[in-house]
Amino acid sequence: MKLHILNGYIQFIYLIEDHHGLMLLDGCSRADVKQVCKFIKYELERPLTDLKLIVVTHMHPDHAGGAHKLRAITHAKIAAHPGTRTWYTGIAGRTAHAIDVALTWWVAGRLGKPKRKVWYPPLLQPDILLQEGDTLPEFSDFKVHYTPGHTNHDISVLHVPTQQLYVADLVVKVKGELVPPYPLCHPNQYKQSLEKVASMNVETLYCAHVKPIKNPSHILSGMLEKAPSFPKNHWYSFKRRVIGKLRSRA
Numbered sequence: 403m404k405l406h407i408l409n410g411y412i413q414f415i416y417l418i419e420d421h422h423g424l425m426l427l428d429g430c431s432r433a434d435v436k437q438v439c440k441f442i443k444y445e446l447e448r449p450l451t452d453l454k455l456i457v458v459t460h461m462h463p464d465h466a467g468g469a470h471k472l473r474a475i476t477h478a479k480i481a482a483h484p485g486t487r488t489w490y491t492g493i494a495g496r497t498a499h500a501i502d503v504a505l506t507w508w509v510a511g512r513l514g515k516p517k518r519k520v521w522y523p524p525l526l527q528p529d530i531l532l533q534e535g536d537t538l539p540e541f542s543d544f545k546v547h548y549t550p551g552h553t554n555h556d557i558s559v560l561h562v563p564t565q566q567l568y569v570a571d572l573v574v575k576v577k578g579e580l581v582p583p584y585p586l587c588h589p590n591q592y593k594q595s596l597e598k599v600a601s602m603n604v605e606t607l608y609c610a611h612v613k614p615i616k617n618p619s620h621i622l623s624g625m626l627e628k629a630p631s632f633p634k635n636h637w638y639s640f641k642r643r644v645i646g647k648l649r650s651r652a
Contacts (some may be wrong), residue, residue, distance in 0.1 A: 403543065403561065406419040408441060410434045411444060411518060412509045413464045413610040416568060419446065419542065423454035425541050427559055427568045428610065429469025429480070431506065433518040438468070440512025450476045454540050458482040459570035460524060460553045463506040464610065473529075481530035481538065483548070490524035497625040499524040510551050532557060532587055549599060551592025552583045558599065572599065572627065574611045574620040580621060585635035596622050 408415040411434050417425035424446075428439060442448055453476040456468045460483075469480050490499040506520050527566040530539060538559070549558045549572055558569040570596060571583040586592055599607075600622035607618040615621060 403564075405566075406441070408434075408437065409500060410437070411464065411515060411520070414504060414608075415610060417441070418544075420541065423450065423540060424452050425455040425538070425544075426440040426453060426455065426472070426478070427457050428465045429456050429464075429467060429472060431464045431467040432471065432520045432522045433443045433459050433467075435468040435471045435475070435557060438472065452476075453478040454537060456480045456529065456540065457532075457557075457559055458486055459523075459558065459568075460556045461526060462553075462571070463503050463520050463522060465570060467506075467520055468528065470523055479529040479539070480521075481532050482526055482528040482556050483533070483555040484555070485533050486526040486528060488525075489553060489555060496524060507629055517561055522551075524563060546600070547602075549595035550593045551586060551588050552596070553585075553589075556595070560602070560604070563605070566608065567599065567602065567606070568608040569599060570610050572596070572608050573615075573622070575606070580612065580625060582625065582630065582634075584635070586630060587633055587635050588628050589633060595628065596626055 404419040406417040411431045414432050430499040456478050503602045532546045536546040538544040545560045550556050552571045560567045574583045600619045607615040
């Protein structure tokens, strides 16, 4: 097993190379599709059909945005938690989807990146549904762990032989400090996920927005002190602003 790490539009892209095929840990953003295809064709000198599996850890634009397009090009299978199919349903879901796309452009601007096409289908259509403890099809050395909090459907992927774990947005970095992600929709579940991953004693932690972390158990345990007790998301922030204004007028 060989791991390739690419610098994506606003996140790291993790591509697993094995003799029998390739696996993408997350569907990256819509803006990353051409880069991934070029890397496979010209750097690895492999046909695009060698991409066998795309694992989507959750539905945000930089993790699911390129999945459908990459599947159409390579015929790879998409694997994800069942919750990915309903995360952006309804009026509230579609509004959240539009906000998350706008946040992707905002982050790109902070990184000095130009505005690129990142819009993608809000409803994922996975080929394979993943649950806690599942092994990945065609990549049996990899095991799925359910780590919600950021959303209600986050998963992490463990390479069992080497105890290396990809956790997507479980940990992010703001102003040089490791912190919980935004949004944080389920704070209690997030704390449980931190405790779960800390107890696994993994060798290396891979994140979408943070460089690899060696022996991360103590860092994850320390992050429990920073974890909020209330949700931090678009709706909760809006609600607090409205309530604050109403109270100030009372």
